[in-house]
Amino acid sequence: MKKITPTTLAELLFTETHEKSEAESQKIVKSFVALLAKKRMLEKGNLVVEAYRQLIQQEKGIVEVTATVHEHMSTHTKDTVTTILKKELHAKDILINEKIDHSILGGIKIKYGDIVIDSTLLGRLKQMKATLFK
Amino acid sequence: MQKNIILEQLKKELGDFKAHHTKERVGAVLEVFDGVVRASGLSDLKMSEMVTFPNGAVGVALNLEEGSVGIIVLGDYLGIKEGDEVKSTGNILELPVGDEIIGRVVNAIASPIDGRGTIAGELKSYPIERVAPGVITRKSVDQPVQTGIKAIDALIPIGRGQRELIIGDRQTGKTAIAVDTILNQKGQNMICVYVAIGQKDSKLRKIETRLREGGAMDYTVIVSAGASDPAALQYLAPYAGVSVAEYFMDQGKDVLIIYDDLSKHAVAYREISLLLRRPPGREAYPGDVFYLHSRLLERACRRNSDYGGGSITALPIIETQAGDISAYIPTNVISITDGQIFLETDLFYKGIRPAVNVGFSVSRVGSSAQIKAMKKVAGTLKLDLAQFRELEAFSQFGSDLDEATKKTLDRGRRAVELLKQPQYSPVLVENQVVVLYALTRGLIDDIALDKIKEFESGIVDYAQTHAKKFLSEVREKGMWSDEGEAEIKKVIEEYKGVFKK
Ligand SMILES: Nc1ncnc2c1ncn2[C@@H]1O[C@H](COP(=O)(O)OP(=O)(O)OP(=O)(O)O)[C@@H](O)[C@H]1O
Ligand SMILES: [Mg+2]
Numbered sequence: 138m139k140k141i142t143p144t145t146l147a148e149l150l151f152t153e154t155h156e157k158s159e160a161e162s163q164k165i166v167k168s169f170v171a172l173l174a175k176k177r178m179l180e181k182g183n184l185v186v187e188a189y190r191q192l193i194q195q196e197k198g199i200v201e202v203t204a205t206v207h208e209h210m211s212t213h214t215k216d217t218v219t220t221i222l223k224k225e226l227h228a229k230d231i232l233i234n235e236k237i238d239h240s241i242l243g244g245i246k247i248k249y250g251d252i253v254i255d256s257t258l259l260g261r262l263k264q265m266k267a268t269l270f271k
Numbered sequence: 272m273q274k275n276i277i278l279e280q281l282k283k284e285l286g287d288f289k290a291h292h293t294k295e296r297v298g299a300v301l302e303v304f305d306g307v308v309r310a311s312g313l314s315d316l317k318m319s320e321m322v323t324f325p326n327g328a329v330g331v332a333l334n335l336e337e338g339s340v341g342i343i344v345l346g347d348y349l350g351i352k353e354g355d356e357v358k359s360t361g362n363i364l365e366l367p368v369g370d371e372i373i374g375r376v377v378n379a380i381a382s383p384i385d386g387r388g389t390i391a392g393e394l395k396s397y398p399i400e401r402v403a404p405g406v407i408t409r410k411s412v413d414q415p416v417q418t419g420i421k422a423i424d425a426l427i428p429i430g431r432g433q434r435e436l437i438i439g440d441r442q443t444g445k446t447a448i449a450v451d452t453i454l455n456q457k458g459q460n461m462i463c464v465y466v467a468i469g470q471k472d473s474k475l476r477k478i479e480t481r482l483r484e485g486g487a488m489d490y491t492v493i494v495s496a497g498a499s500d501p502a503a504l505q506y507l508a509p510y511a512g513v514s515v516a517e518y519f520m521d522q523g524k525d526v527l528i529i530y531d532d533l534s535k536h537a538v539a540y541r542e543i544s545l546l547l548r549r550p551p552g553r554e555a556y557p558g559d560v561f562y563l564h565s566r567l568l569e570r571a572c573r574r575n576s577d578y579g580g581g582s583i584t585a586l587p588i589i590e591t592q593a594g595d596i597s598a599y600i601p602t603n604v605i606s607i608t609d610g611q612i613f614l615e616t617d618l619f620y621k622g623i624r625p626a627v628n629v630g631f632s633v634s635r636v637g638s639s640a641q642i643k644a645m646k647k648v649a650g651t652l653k654l655d656l657a658q659f660r661e662l663e664a665f666s667q668f669g670s671d672l673d674e675a676t677k678k679t680l681d682r683g684r685r686a687v688e689l690l691k692q693p694q695y696s697p698v699l700v701e702n703q704v705v706v707l708y709a710l711t712r713g714l715i716d717d718i719a720l721d722k723i724k725e726f727e728s729g730i731v732d733y734a735q736t737h738a739k740k741f742l743s744e745v746r747e748k749g750m751w752s753d754e755g756e757a758e759i760k761k762v763i764e765e766y767k768g769v770f771k772k
């Protein structure tokens with residue numbers, strides 16, 4: 138038997154509500170929540186919602202990334218980043234969550250899933266340090 | 272001036288340096304246990320891959336599951352918190368190994384712990400996990416490992432590249448056999464690796480001192496994860512040991528590795544697995560405990576010359592409870608090895624030491640590595656002992672035994688007596704052949720039982736000067752000639768004359 142994880146639950150919900158009318162979906166969601174309650178899994182609700190959101194995004198070809206920057210990105214920078222990532226990740230659209238962190242000194246750090254692309258000044262200085270102290 | 276030089280130097284160093292962006296897989300620490308953490312993400316991690324933590328500590332992937340991974344932390348796990356970033360490195364954990372590691376005591380990540388400073392000389396990186404050599408690279412066993420222990424060399428011979436299990440209850444002389452075997456490798460063209468798992472420091476110290484005094488540290492490395500070290504390091508130690516062994520085998524050398532002991536290794540693994548909440552199976556061990564030892568022992572082998580030669584002979588040790596070899600871990604390891612040396616508490620207390628139960632012990636491949644002379648005498652000895660064991664039980668009831676039975680019993684008792692051997696006193700193979708020849712040809716049937724040991728040491732000494740031909744034939748050619756045989760027969764009779772007076 139497969140283990141029941143928030144992901145498998147979200148997948149179940151996703152396939153059930155897929156291409157159904159609003160009213161039908163409402164009903165399905167209701168009975169789904171009732172099932173969670175019966176299985177004493179309500180506290181996992183948040184995780185299921187998160188997994189569900191990711192599935193919808195996957196379906197639509199949206200990739201959500203966290204961009205850590207030194208200062209707020211201008212619209213122009215945001216557009217450039219979006220264009221590059223769309224191509225790089227074969228995505229229809231990119232959803233950027235901006236995070237401000239002064240410690241990176243400059244540049245940008247992109248995180249999606251468990252992948253981190255580090256192009257910050259701090260990261261480069263660290264590389265330099267590693268070369269010098271080898 | 273000074274400043275300029277420094278700047279120039281820096282410029283030079285950084286001349287080729289180019290910073291670039293990096294792409295890494297990063298996970299997050301979910302839980303921290305005693306030397307073990309569970310982390311999310313890192314979906315591409317490989318078994319035994321190295322990861323790094325923000326505090327600089329290094330970890331090794333142990334348990335890959337959907338959604339999370341179990342990681343063993345090498346180093347300061349107290350500095351790791353929930354939520355910390357874990358970075359994969361794409362590399363299997365590697366240890367620094369070099370020629371100068373010989374004579375040293377190192378821990379499970381090959382760092383010296385003997386207070387003798389860093390390991391000198393050039394060091395190479397060796398992966399801790401390596402796929403065992405394939406069939407085509409292997410050669411069958413045909414060179415002996417001389418343990419210097421009569422009962423083993425004669426009846427349970429071990430060949431180079433073999434895996435022979437030493438199994439028995441606590442305090443039955445398991446470690447003693449391993450240590451004696453190492454001591455006897457002097458001048459035998461062998462590198463030894465002694466892996467101590469979960470042993471008390473005082474015990475290890477004793478063994479190290481013994482080996483140093485016997486000159487054995489000139490060709491031996493000790494790898495230790497002690498009883499007070501985290502389970503994670505105890506789990507890692509045998510793999511570190513075999514990596515060191517592989518370093519030497521890759522130079523075409525013969526290596527003997529001892530794992531003392533794999534029962535404690537399995538317990539350490541069980542502890543880690545339970546911390547990681549993996550489902551427990553039989554005796555609460557995780558389901559893959561068999562794989563734990565099979566992938567370790569499969570790395571013992573003898574490589575043919577097309578692949579550089581060299582060999583790794585493995586002597587794993589298993590501790591049983593009340594002689595129960597049908598428990599989970601003992602049966603597993605018995606099935607992976609090429610035979611076992613079975614030690615018994617009863618024999619030990621009867622004064623039969625080494626306490627080898629020769630009836631239950633086997634060596635499935637070693638006899639093809641035995642020298643011919645030894646094979647000759649050992650064949651008769653085996654028969655003598657088997658008949659003796661059969662009759663011994665009955666003889667306690669009847670007093671009037673027929674001549675033939677009495678003779679068999681007498682011979683058997685003498686054989687048992689001759690196979691007794693104190694610790695730290697290995698016997699050269701040619702000397703073993705001398706005494707076993709005397710025994711199996713019935714030449715000492717008329718020596719009193721309580722005089723056998725005395726006779727043994729006497730005849731060995733006497734033969735050194737009087738049976739030079741026989742000894743050198745056995746030593747160099749592996750078999751005696753007709754003249755050699757005539758010589759030894761004469762010498763034994765001669766010595767009996769001297770001895771009885
Ligand atoms: N051949 C021998 N002759 C006399 N004494 C021996 C012999 N072999 C071992 N001993 C003694 O028996 C004791 C137990 O030996 P050893 O430590 O080798 O056993 P072990 O099975 O490894 O024990 P443990 O379970 O504690 O690891 C030691 O005091 C040792 O000196
Ligand atoms: Mg021991």
